[in-house]
Amino acid sequence: MPEAKKPNPARRNERSRHAILDAARELIREVGYAKVSIEAIAARAGVGKQTIYRWWPSKGAVVFDSFLALSGNPEEGITLPDTGDIEADLKLVMRATAAEFADPDFEAPIRALNSEIISDSGLAAQYREKLARPVDDAKKARLRAAQQAGQLASDADLDLVLEVLYAPLYQRWLHRSGPLTAEYADALVDITLRAFRP
Amino acid sequence: MPEAKKPNPARRNERSRHAILDAARELIREVGYAKVSIEAIAARAGVGKQTIYRWWPSKGAVVFDSFLALSGNPEEGITLPDTGDIEADLKLVMRATAAEFADPDFEAPIRALNSEIISDSGLAAQYREKLARPVDDAKKARLRAAQQAGQLASDADLDLVLEVLYAPLYQRWLHRSGPLTAEYADALVDITLRAFRP
Amino acid sequence: MPEAKKPNPARRNERSRHAILDAARELIREVGYAKVSIEAIAARAGVGKQTIYRWWPSKGAVVFDSFLALSGNPEEGITLPDTGDIEADLKLVMRATAAEFADPDFEAPIRALNSEIISDSGLAAQYREKLARPVDDAKKARLRAAQQAGQLASDADLDLVLEVLYAPLYQRWLHRSGPLTAEYADALVDITLRAFRP
Amino acid sequence: MPEAKKPNPARRNERSRHAILDAARELIREVGYAKVSIEAIAARAGVGKQTIYRWWPSKGAVVFDSFLALSGNPEEGITLPDTGDIEADLKLVMRATAAEFADPDFEAPIRALNSEIISDSGLAAQYREKLARPVDDAKKARLRAAQQAGQLASDADLDLVLEVLYAPLYQRWLHRSGPLTAEYADALVDITLRAFRP
DNA sequence: TGGTAAGCGAGACGGTACGTCCGGTCTTTCG
DNA sequence: CGAAAGACCGGACGTACCGTCTCGCTTACCA
Known part of the structure; x- marks a missing residue:
């Protein structure tokens, strides 16, 4: 089995991860999703391109994660108002x-x-x-x-x-x-x- | 006033227009929308790229037109069945x-x-x-x-x-x-x- | 013999010929020879491209002719000074x-x-x-x-x-x-x- | 100061450099200088176009370098025959x-x-x-x-x-x-x- | 506690496609 | 029928990114 190499998540640089997600969100706001490139994200985040490719399979995945990060992690569920009406x-x-x-x-x-x-x-x-x-x-x-x-x-x-x-x-x-x-x-x-x- | 140059629609080559829309439809079916390139459409249609850029502003517009052409032009309205129920x-x-x-x-x-x-x-x-x-x-x-x-x-x-x-x-x-x-x-x-x- | 079509020089429009040679000379001065295009010459001269291709085989030939025209036509020979020394x-x-x-x-x-x-x-x-x-x-x-x-x-x-x-x-x-x-x-x-x- | 980006020569791929100069020389011989395109050089050399544009400013510069490379690098000077006559x-x-x-x-x-x-x-x-x-x-x-x-x-x-x-x-x-x-x-x-x- | 292997920044590489420009040909329309 | 206008096919331009691939360098783990 060729078995793709898996990077070790324990060694992942949290600083880089954050910089990438932040850069992605900023760029989407500034130039629009379609015009965001992985190169631009890497440059903005001050990160090597490989660091993005190592942890995400596609631009979509990065962007998606940047949304996830944004929506906080509501470990405990959200609750809607309940006035009885x-x-x-x-x-x-x-x-x-x-x-x-x-x-x-x-x-x-x-x-x-x-x-x-x-x-x-x-x-x-x-x-x-x-x-x-x-x-x-x-x-x-x-x-x-x-x-x-x-x-x-x-x-x-x-x-x-x-x-x-x-x-x-x-x-x-x-x-x-x-x-x-x-x-x-x-x-x-x-x-x-x-x-x-x- | 910058005033974009307008090509003269009267001189448009209908043969090329059809070839482009056909090629677009074929390619979408074969490789998927995201992987279709204007270059590929032009090549498949046997047409210069400029001929596409002259008449459409974007890949999306070409693809859209290819849908329009496909759906025929139902000059007369469509009617739905009416059994009374x-x-x-x-x-x-x-x-x-x-x-x-x-x-x-x-x-x-x-x-x-x-x-x-x-x-x-x-x-x-x-x-x-x-x-x-x-x-x-x-x-x-x-x-x-x-x-x-x-x-x-x-x-x-x-x-x-x-x-x-x-x-x-x-x-x-x-x-x-x-x-x-x-x-x-x-x-x-x-x-x-x-x-x-x- | 296939015999290339020869336009009839008698019918040639002298006004266009001059406009083309003038335009060529102006453009060379303004942007340099290498960047002059036949399209630009035609546009500047207010002439169809075909009119250039009809009478000249290449950009070089047009430019050359524009030099000829410039140097006047010294039908009678030029003479150099002769002081005896x-x-x-x-x-x-x-x-x-x-x-x-x-x-x-x-x-x-x-x-x-x-x-x-x-x-x-x-x-x-x-x-x-x-x-x-x-x-x-x-x-x-x-x-x-x-x-x-x-x-x-x-x-x-x-x-x-x-x-x-x-x-x-x-x-x-x-x-x-x-x-x-x-x-x-x-x-x-x-x-x-x-x-x-x- | 606009300051153009400078590629790092230390990282230059010598293999590609040679392939490009060789391809340039071959193509000049085969089709003539005027008809050689950077695209063709890149294709023949099995190299991306960017790799040419990264290191040379123009087609002329590539061709020139291919001449330089051809003439060897006569570190030690050349000497002409000296028979006394x-x-x-x-x-x-x-x-x-x-x-x-x-x-x-x-x-x-x-x-x-x-x-x-x-x-x-x-x-x-x-x-x-x-x-x-x-x-x-x-x-x-x-x-x-x-x-x-x-x-x-x-x-x-x-x-x-x-x-x-x-x-x-x-x-x-x-x-x-x-x-x-x-x-x-x-x-x-x-x-x-x-x-x-x- | 020093060696070593991973992740990392940087960025060159072979490529693909971009959108533009122009070459040369062909067609339409006008005078 | 020559000429203006300009659409057409084709091909090259120079640029932007793709995803992969070294390069040192730093950092964290293991021996």
Whole structure:
């Protein structure tokens, strides 16, 4: 077996790792994902190219990791507000999500991330596992509470509920096919609750 | 005023245009969007690179046009089946859509198209106008008929209905977050009709 | 016989011909011979490229013709001064030649011409015939007079005399291997006269 | 200060350097200087284009270096024959020079070199220093011996002697204005010795 | 505690593609 | 029918990065 050489993670230089992820994030913001090159990341980070190739298989992977690092490592799960009023709580969250998507500062990097995810199934899996899952779990926890409170059909598939709730917003943002207003966020909550009411 | 030089479209060589779009489509199928180069398209089409740069601003634009050309030019609008039963009709269409997305032959090119659209707002606009709109119009026509038949709330925003119906499927495909089965298609129709019933 | 198509010179547009030669001369002065392109000449002259290709076989030929046109057409021969004192007369001419070579305005075009002549034997022949010959004939006429006056060996090969007289100056200029001063010009005359004295 | 990036010569790959110079020489011989492209040199040498651009500023510089490499590096000076008879010795050398110029194998490359030298003063300086100087020094050494033997005027400027001796031959070759025969070589020696005799 | 092997910065290398320029040919339109 | 305009195929330009490959140098582990 040829068996690719594996570098020893114990010896990894944490200083370099950070510099690389920081440089990646900065460059994406400054010039856009498509124009970021590994050479530029290495130069900006003051690092040899080989150090990047040693630890990451592709530009996408570096960028992805830079997102992971950014989102902190929420070892303990996130929790959504629970006032007992599922409609109010969801509208709060949905409006926040819509606002985040509309924020031009988040625009470029999130588009970069999505672009990479579409065509790289490995990164897509990582994305689901590391970035989407924790958030989705928190949302599902809140929905489960609503089910128990009789505000949602008890047999509703919560993954499906999440999709109906978020996918329209996501698609509208991705295709720039309409404005992401608070009213729109509210409308999606209303529709979802109507579709899945007990 | 810098005023870019404009080539004269009247003198355009239709033979070359076709060869380029054909070559683009072939290459995407053969090696995948990311690995297609303008150089390769020109070589395959038996065309000078300048002839591509003269008429298209980017690789994405060429690829996009090759899709447009493929989808024919449905001068006259498309029409969806109308048996009078909106649920049955929608399930038919949704199952077909799910099947299309699941078809590995369509996989690569559609992902390429979406990847390009996400980060190029100009192409996104063209996409909405030239590819999405005609199809959406046909769908909305069918929904409107359902409204008149009292199968759908008469005040429902049809754009929103379409989003709730299709976006979950689209997102699931994009993120590969679940299987695109006929059951799933049916479920989306059921949910949408419940959400927007009169 | 395939017999290349020959355009009919009678129909040639004199206005275009002039514009082309003028444009060529201007561009050589402005950007240097090597960077002049046929496209640029055509654009500057307000002429189609084909009009250049129709009448000239190469860029070198155009440039050469632009020199010919510049040097006027001395239908009637040139004459050198003849004071009876061959030494004085030659020194006058040689100093003028040295000064001309040293003039930075003449530098670029003459180097361009020579560069072209070196590697294109056709142009070299034209150069000898059209540009060098008339001048050389005038010089030889003066030398012949000196022979008859007993100031030069009567059996001297006048072509050789010219070479001994001018070639060192020419080579020094071409290779930039030394200054082209009046003293140097004088020295060459002295040496030549000594070598070929009766 | 813009300060161009300097590659580190210590890291230079000698194998590539040789391959490039060899390829350049071969291609000049095969297709002629004007038609040699850097791309072709790189391809023939099995080298990336950047490796050429990293170490040479222009095609001319590569070609020039390939000449330098060819002429070996005569660390120790060259010496001309010295039989005590300056006329015989010079005729021997001049005939050899004439023969070399007339050799069609040397024709193309030497013309290429001269063409490049004319319009690039940097290369001209290198030419004088690296190629012409060593040879000229050897010639001047022989002439100096002749001066001490009383065969040449003791106050003769040896640079000038060399010019009178060689420039006519050089010009005749450059302009193809006459045959380069042994008789012509002899005549130039005779004339020069007469001009500079004590 | 000194030797040695890994990771590291630097950057040269063989390559591929970029987007531009121009060479020479061909076609369309006008006078 | 010559000429202007300019699109076309082709090929080279010089640049940017790719991913791989040495080079010393520093650093951490083991003997």
